Amino acid sequence: MLTQWHGNFVGLSPLELWTIGTLAVLIGLIVIILKGMSLWCAAKRDQKAWFVILLIVNTLGILELVYLIFVAKKWSKSTPSVPPTTN
Numbered sequence: 001m002l003t004q005w006h007g008n009f010v011g012l013s014p015l016e017l018w019t020i021g022t023l024a025v026l027i028g029l030i031v032i033i034l035k036g037m038s039l040w041c042a043a044k045r046d047q048k049a050w051f052v053i054l055l056i057v058n059t060l061g062i063l064e065l066v067y068l069i070f071v072a073k074k075w076s077k078s079t080p081s082v083p084p085t086t087n
Contacts, residue, residue, distance in 0.1 A: 031058075031064075034061040037068060037074070038054050039054055045072065050071065
């Protein structure tokens with residue numbers, strides 16, 4: 001038989017549930033953005049193996065950050081990600 005629900009779910013208040021849900025959505029958006037950036041960069045650089053690995057493996061953005069920082073050097077100050085155009 002069902003008992004009456006008083007607003008608590010697994011011992012959490014509605015505010016705590018809302019906070020956890022908001023953080024989950026925020027983390028999900030960050031992961032989607034990182035995945036898209038890393039897949040785009042791997043496709044532009046014609047790195048098929050990296051593209052497949054990044055597409056299949058889900059590491060909450062860790063592998064994507066490793067690729068963007070160390071392999072693609074997306075945020076490296078010494079190496080620009082896009083070569084400058086001459087006019």
